[in-house]
Amino acid sequence: MAGKTTKKSSAAFDRLRADLKAGTLQNIYLFYGEESYLRQRYLEEIRSALVPAGFEEFNDHRLAGKGLAMQALADAVEAMPMMAEHTLVTVTDLDIFKLDESSRKALVEILSDVPPYCTLIFVYDLLEYKRDGKMKKLTAALDAYVQEVEFCQQDRAALMKWVKRRAAATGHDIDSAAVDHLLFTCGSLMTDLVPEIEKIGAYAKGQSITIADINAVADPVLDARIFDMTNCITSGKYDDGAKILGELLRMQTEPIVILAAMGKELRRLYTARMALDAGKDRMWLRDLWGMRNDYPAKLLLGAARSVDHDWCQRAVLRCQILDRRMKSEKNINSEAELKLLMMELAGSR
Numbered sequence: 412m413a414g415k416t417t418k419k420s421s422a423a424f425d426r427l428r429a430d431l432k433a434g435t436l437q438n439i440y441l442f443y444g445e446e447s448y449l450r451q452r453y454l455e456e457i458r459s460a461l462v463p464a465g466f467e468e469f470n471d472h473r474l475a476g477k478g479l480a481m482q483a484l485a486d487a488v489e490a491m492p493m494m495a496e497h498t499l500v501t502v503t504d505l506d507i508f509k510l511d512e513s514s515r516k517a518l519v520e521i522l523s524d525v526p527p528y529c530t531l532i533f534v535y536d537l538l539e540y541k542r543d544g545k546m547k548k549l550t551a552a553l554d555a556y557v558q559e560v561e562f563c564q565q566d567r568a569a570l571m572k573w574v575k576r577r578a579a580a581t582g583h584d585i586d587s588a589a590v591d592h593l594l595f596t597c598g599s600l601m602t603d604l605v606p607e608i609e610k611i612g613a614y615a616k617g618q619s620i621t622i623a624d625i626n627a628v629a630d631p632v633l634d635a636r637i638f639d640m641t642n643c644i645t646s647g648k649y650d651d652g653a654k655i656l657g658e659l660l661r662m663q664t665e666p667i668v669i670l671a672a673m674g675k676e677l678r679r680l681y682t683a684r685m686a687l688d689a690g691k692d693r694m695w696l697r698d699l700w701g702m703r704n705d706y707p708a709k710l711l712l713g714a715a716r717s718v719d720h721d722w723c724q725r726a727v728l729r730c731q732i733l734d735r736r737m738k739s740e741k742n743i744n745s746e747a748e749l750k751l752l753m754m755e756l757a758g759s760r
Contacts, residue, residue, distance in 0.1 A: 415654070417698060420444070420508045420560075420561035420563055421563075422701070423558065423559060423560045423561065424560055424561070424562070424563075427453060427558070427560050428557070431453070431456055431457065431460065434460070436457065436460070436461070436530055437530075437558040438525045438527065438529065438530060438531065438534070438556070439525055439530075439531045439532070439556050439557045439558065440530070440531070440532045440557065440558050440559075440560060441532070441533040441535070441540070441553070441557050441558070441559045441560070441744075442454070442534045442535065442560050442562065443534075443535035443539075443559070443560075443561055443562070443684070444530060444535075444560075444561040444562035444563050445562070445564065445600065445602060445676070446562040446563055446564055446600060446602065447536065447562070447602045448453065448600070448601035448602040448605065449537075449562045449565075449601060450534070450562040453560075454501065454532070454534070456473065456612070457499065457530065457532070458499060461495075461497040461498075461499045462495065462497070462498075463494065465472045465496050465721070466493060466494050466495055467702055469490075469493035469494075469495075470492050470493060470495050470497070470498045470499065471498075471499050472487040472490065472498065472501070473500075473501050473502045474487060474500065474501065474502045474503070474505075475485075475502075475503055475504070476503055476504040476505025476506065476533075476538075477504065477505075477688055478503050479502065479505055481514050481517035481521065482517075484500075484502065484518075484521060485517070485521050487500045488500055488521060488525055488528060488529050488531055489529075490529075492528055492593040493529070496528060497529070497530060498526050498528060498529045498530070499529075499530050499532070499660075500529060500531045500670070501531075501532045501533075501534055502531070502532070502533050502534065502538055503534045503536055504534070504535060504537055505533060506538055507549065508535070508541070508543040508546060508549065515548070515549050516548075517551045518549070519548055519549060521551060521568055522553075522555075522556045522557065523556060525556070525557075528651055533557075534560075535562035539630065550674055557632060564599050564600060564703070565599070565601070566703060567591075567703050567704040568592075570590070570594060570599055570601075571587060571590050573601065574590045574593060574594075574604065574608065575590065577604070577605070577608045577609075578608060578612060578620055579591070580612075581608065581609060581611075581612025581613065581615075582612065583612050583615050583617075583618060583619060583620045584618060584619050584620070584741070585619060585620040586619065588622070589619075589620055589621060589622050590624065591704060591706035592622045592625055592706070593607070593608075593611075593625050593629070593730070594626055594703075594704070594706070595635060595706055595707055595710070596626070596629050596631045596635045597625075597629050597630070597631065597632060597635075598632040598634075598635075599703060604701065607629050609628065611624055611625055611627050611628055611629060614627060614628045633664070633668070633669075633672050633677070633729075634658075634672060634675075634698065635671040636655055636658075636659060637669070637673055637675075637676045637677055638710065638714075639652075639655055640652045640655040640656055640659075640673070640709075640753075641673065641677060641680065641714070642677050642710075642714050643655065644713075644753065644756050645680070645714050645717040645718050645755050646714075646717050647717075647757075649753070649754070649757040652752060652753060652757070653750070656749060656750065656753060660746055660749075664671070664743035665747050666737065666746055666748075667734075667737050667738070667745065669754075670730065670733060670734055670737065670745075670749060671734070673730060674727070674731065674734060676728035677723070677726045677727050677730055679700060679711055680711060680714060680715055680718070680723055680726075681723035681724065681726075681727050682696065682700070683696055683711040683712050683714065683715035684718060684719070684720055684723045685720070685740060686712065686715070687712060687715055687716065688720060691708050693705045693708035693711075694708070696708040696712065698710060699724075723757060726756050726759075729752060729755065729756070730752070731748075733748055733752055738746070738755060
């Protein structure tokens with residue numbers, strides 16, 4: 412599951428926070444992961460801790476990774492601080508495992524000899540960070556000298572507190588049920604949630620942000636739209652489901668992407684129906700799908716009560732067949748086939 416926090420990534424993140432609080436930052440960090448909001452926040456906290464205001468030009472060295480010469484990196488790392496105890500060097504989107512052999516060798520030498528007054532941070536923003544175990548000298552240097560920190564999506568408890576603080580900054584409060592609905596509707600990346608919370612806060616008329624406020628102005632992620640669409644089908648509201656499909660197509664969402672998301676949602680619905688038949692609860696369903704909280708599982712179980720086992724089985728099979736056709740047949744009218752699939756699923760209820 413994307414963004415799932417591992418024990419290793421959690422420990423590295425906790426160590427970064429502890430080091431920052433204690434003023435004992437490591438010499439070299441490598442920041443990566445999908446939660447860019449947190450990554451940027453901690454970069455700014457490090458910058459504030461190390462670089463005195465007014466002396467950024469001399470002590471805050473920001474380098475672009477594309478086309479970066481290792482000599483330029485070495486010069487920045489070795490530059491003495493001015494009117495300060497530390498320098499900060501950030502390198503953004505340097506794909507270290509795609510450097511040529513001589514550059515990799517030079518990088519290993521730099522990593523092994525960063526001055527104690529310098530903090531060097533490699534930041535993976537647009538590029539994905541993925542180790543290449545075949546480059547043993549480079550990976551050994553990373554293990555020996557670099558603190559890797561993955562910025563993952565946060566768990567429900569952390570997001571709950573954070574969303575309530577952001578809502579308070581807009582002059583509103585928000586209860587746990589509304590937060591769960593917000594996370595389901597807009598996803599759980601803080602980067603994406605910031606503008607949504609501000610927009611919802613500006614719209615809300617009451618003291619408390621409600622689910623209705625969220626539904627009125629939030630921009631749902633694809634998974635939430637697909638859930639709404641399939642839920643319309645299972646509850647006998649075909650016209651509403653067709654409207655959502657039409658909106659997705661007008662937004663130029665690729666039919667194959669819609670079908671993939673729809674197939675996943677129908678598989679989840681199938682397992683929810685099986686959970687009901689077997690007397691399982693939403694916690695079982697949550698653990699099965701690796702959900703961050705049980706709110707989506709609760710919604711799934713509610714939707715599954717409207718369909719039976721056979722309908723779910725046929726729906727999943729029908730999606731699989733169309734998926735193979737879209738990927739193998741030439742000149743197939745994918746949009747028309749999606750609409751036909753919707754009609755078939757609605758008609759077979």
